Amino acid sequence: MVTAAYLSKYFKRITIxxxxxxxxxxxxxxxxxEILDYRCHLESPTSIGxxxxxxxxxxxxxxxEGFNILHKLFPHLKxxxxxxxxxxxxxxxxxxxxVINGILLNQNLTEDFESLGIDRFTLEIALRKELCLQYGKQIEWICNARAIQLIVNQSAxxxxxxKYRLKHNVGSPSVDIYGNFIVDCTGRNTSSTKWLKExxxxxxxxVQLHFGTGYVTFIGERFKTGDPSLDSKSILGSNGNIPENNIGYSISPIRTIKTDDENSLGTLSTIAICCVNSEYPPNDSYENLLEWTEEYLDSEINSILKSxxxxxxxxxxxxxIDDRKYVELLGKKWPQNYILLGDAMCIFNPQFGQGITHACRHARELRKIFDEHCHKLEDISYIFNRRASAISEECWLASTTSDWKTPTLKLIKxxxxGKIQTYQQGSNFDTANGSKLRIPLIIKFLQWYNYWFSHxxxxxxxxxxxxxxxxxQSCNPLILIxxxxxxxxxxxxxxxxxxxxKN
Incomplete structure (x- = not known):
């Protein structure tokens, strides 16, 4: 939706x-x-289509930075x-x-950072309404449809x-739709690599890193714990301390609610318990989840969960998983008038919360390239691949530096x-050529540096x-070194x- 809003300046018609x-x-x-009530009673994405x-x-x-991008595009959204x-x-x-690795990192800040607590389900609906309101005449939606193949000119x-097919008519013929510029925003389940090969x-x-991540999310109403210092905090977050502690958590407010219960804090929060190394939290009952967190999380977090x-x-x-497509390495072999954007190009460990803002920055960078007015349309994909990969590199290093510590890490290159090499952490050899998995020197340095920087x-x-x-994502990571x-x-x-x- 952000990409469509940016490109509306340069194309008369945009089809999603x-x-x-x-x-x-x-x-x-x-x-x-009604949206919130509907969200709270659904057990899976398929139950709402x-x-x-x-x-x-x-x-x-x-x-x-993601909210800054949304605010400039949709000034009334906030x-x-x-x-x-x-x-x-x-x-x-x-x-x-x-809290990162048990260390509190937002004490004595020299400036404040405002954030908005919102669940993705609600944000997506609100954003779509704004998109239709502002750009409805330019944007055509083809819903309940799935792209199944690229239409190409191989020689050029x-x-x-x-080509796309309507989902509810499985046996129906595919439909062809043509455009001057094609953007793959299909996310982590993209078929782009298969299509480009075909x-x-x-x-x-x-490069893929499999580190056994998993999480359980639910919405909960928070009540007083008896500790005002905990009750006054709207959000708590941690990414664990791999490999000593592979469990993390986040508690983020999404709605202010009216209540007559004097013990209620008057907020609904999205609560996530996350892990790596395949130490998955249970989701069969809240009682079992509490019993599990009692063992792995500190007493303050458990007091919040119990309340x-x-x-x-x-x-x-x-x-x-972490999954990066190095599209920039293909240079002008990459086809013209076609790009991968956001998760379709690079996805990260979701515990670090980079994905949505990373995609918004990609969309903004695409708009900047069009704004420069000095590029031919057929060259934009090559230029975008180089610039977008630089954005992805920032987020990739931030995510994978920690993930490399996972004892059961699996690496697929x-x-x-088309040569595939698979490595397993803790194994002497990879399955392809007998090479031992080695942590890159830059990752070793960053792991050391991040540890002492946090202190x-x-x-x-x-x-x-x-x-x-x-x-x-409002400053380049180089400011930290x-x-x-x-x-x-x-x-x-x-x-x-x-x-x-001395000791």
Whole structure:
């Protein structure tokens, strides 16, 4: 939807092929309270016809830069979310606890960061309404349809369109639709690599990291725990401490509610318990989940969970991986007038909440390329691949640095010749050529640096602020290794080392 809004400036007609019936009255005519009630009583995406977004009910985070992009495109969206949907802005400085590896990282911030707590299901509906309101005359929706093949001119190396088929008419013939520019926004389940192989005999180099991630998400009403310092915080987050502790959590407000119960905090929150290394939390009952978290999470988090009334089913998700397609390595072998955007190009460990903002930044970068007015349409895909991969690299390193610590990590690499190598952490050899899995030097350095940086940031408001700028994707990660910061981190590591040696 963001991509369509950006490209509306340059194309008279934009067609969105959507796998589900997203224009139904259930989505577009329900009141905000009806939408929330509907969301809370659904047990899976297929029960609402959102099978195309299998992770829609899981916890999602939109970083500040992502909201900045949405706000510039849809200036009235934020006010509508607050006034009509009862979404409450909250301060990361005063109303949040951000814990990484057991270290609190948002103390004494030098500036504040505003965030909006909202579930993806509600945001998607509100955003679609705004898109239709602002760009309805330019955008055509083909719903309940699925793209099944590219239409190409092999000799000219051009993608001219796609074939699609309506989902409810399985035996019906496919329909051809042509366009000047084709964008694959189909996300983590994209068929692009298969299509490119079939249409151009083109193999996209990929790297996949399988680290056994899984999470359980539900909506709950929070009640007082007896600890005002916990009750006053709107969000808590942690990404575990691999491999010593593979369990993390997030508790994010999504709605302000009216209640007569004096013990209620007046908020509904999306609560997620997440893990790596295949240590999956149970979802058969809340009692079993509480028993499981009692063993793995600290007492403060457990007190919050015990003081929460569950308002929705416990929905699991266990299929997320790190998956990057190195499209930029193909240069001008890549077909013209065709790009992969967002998750279709690169997906990450969902615990780090980068995906939506990463995709929004890709869409904005595409608009910038069109704005430059000096590129031929047939060259835009090559230019975009290079620039978008730089954005993906930032998020990729942030995610995979931690994931490389997973004891059962599995790495699958495919080169541009189609050679596949599979490695397993803890195994002496890979299945293809007998090579041992080795952690890249840059990853080893970043693991060391991140550990000591987090200790420095816990004592420095400026470093914590710089860290949140990077987490919110509003600053380049290089600010975390600028000379004065690098020296602080090295000094902290050296002091600790020599103290240990004296002991």
């Amino acid at each position: 092929i959507e796998s589900d019936d997203v224009l139904s009255d259930t989505f577009n005519k329900s009141t905000p309270n 959102r099978s195309g977004v299998s992770q829609i009910y899981q916890a999602h985070i939109i970083a500040r 006010d509508k979310l607050i006034n009509e949907y009862d979404i409450r802005p909250y301060s990361l400085k005063n109303e949040a606890r951000i 190396n051009i993608v001219q369109g796609v 249409s151009f005999n083109l193999i996209v180099p990929t 929460t009334r569950v308002c929705s089913p416990l929905i699991p998700y266990r299929r997320a 495919t080169d541009k010749n 420095c940031a816990s004592k420095s408001g400026q470093l914590s602020t710089d860290f949140l700028h990077v987490v919110n 600028k000379p004065i910061t690098f020296l602080q981190v090295c000094y902290m590591a050296l002091i600790h080392h020599f103290r240990l040696s």
